[in-house]
């Protein structure tokens with residue numbers, strides 16, 4: 001057994017939590033479930049701003065294909081409530097800092113100490129400036145064909161994207177849709193509802209009626225927490241991590257949409273990937289606690 005002097009022992013006693021998770025989407029909730037099952041003192045903070053907030057039917061998640069994401073979060077919270085070492089607080093974390101052998105998290109007027117922080121704060125999307133898109137985001141306006149593609153099966157769709165990525169998207173959608181129209185965002189004045197699903201009102205020419213449209217939002221990490229922690233970023237704009245979510249700052253993990261592990265081509269924007277990331281980081285935290 002390692003010998004400890006009094007000062008070190010006192011310092012460890014000041015650590016209130018084994019882990020603080022920032023984010024109550026699928027990544028953070030899965031991390032909380034895993035830590036709860038290992039009886040670790042865990043606090044999850046959730047400011048209530050979810051990337052898929054406008055979505056009523058999420059897809060491509062085994063056993064829950066088509067489920068409302070709000071319902072997924074509700075079920076997750078109910079399941080986590082069975083583990084009494086986990087506390088969930090609907091609050092915004094305003095700072096995360098390394099402090100000696102611990103990490104501190106500021107929430108409201110409190111500074112909380114913890115062995116590890118799991119950042120699961122998600123991304124925010126900025127849509128192309130076309131009137132009508134935001135109201136239909138996650139329904140007849142989508143981004144990811146894996147999430148919202150089959151819903152338009154056998155009907156025409158539009159790819160409202162003039163970037164080189166559009167060609168890949170077109171080929172992905174060809175087996176699903178009856179026709180794939182590529183439209184420059186600059187040529188779309190607005191989108192409105194139509195009997196087919198969606199009408200693209202163009203600046204010139206006839207309107208284009210389709211079942212749905214795929215657009216390319218600009219995404220960035222939600223809030224300003226990450227910039228101040230000092231974690232390293234990848235060129236993609238997501239946080240650089242190892243396969244278990246460890247960032248360049250000791251004791252700070254990043255999971256879900258904000259994480260871009262070195263072994264992947266980019267951040268993986270999906271519920272299943274977020275859940276996997278949350279679980280892997282929680283396992284790494286438990287190993288780290290067991291080794292300390």
Ligand SMILES: Cc1cc2nc3c(=O)[nH]c(=O)nc-3n(C[C@H](O)[C@H](O)[C@H](O)COP(=O)(O)OP(=O)(O)OC[C@H]3O[C@@H](n4cnc5c(N)ncnc54)[C@H](O)[C@@H]3O)c2cc1C
Pocket residue numbers: 022023024025026027028045046047048049050051052055057058059060061091092093094120121122123125137138142143146147148222223225255256257258268269270271272274
């Ligand atoms: C329109 C749309 C449709 C989608 N459809 C699908 C689909 O059908 N299937 C699929 O697999 N994926 C889908 N996705 C992707 C999926 O929603 C994300 O991959 C997933 O939500 C990422 O989970 P997350 O936990 O990383 O982040 P989020 O779910 O975005 O959660 C982030 C959490 O962090 C919290 N937070 C942020 N900052 C702070 C702070 N400072 N303090 C406290 N809390 C904070 C937020 O409040 C929130 O709780 C869709 C995405 C979009 C935009």
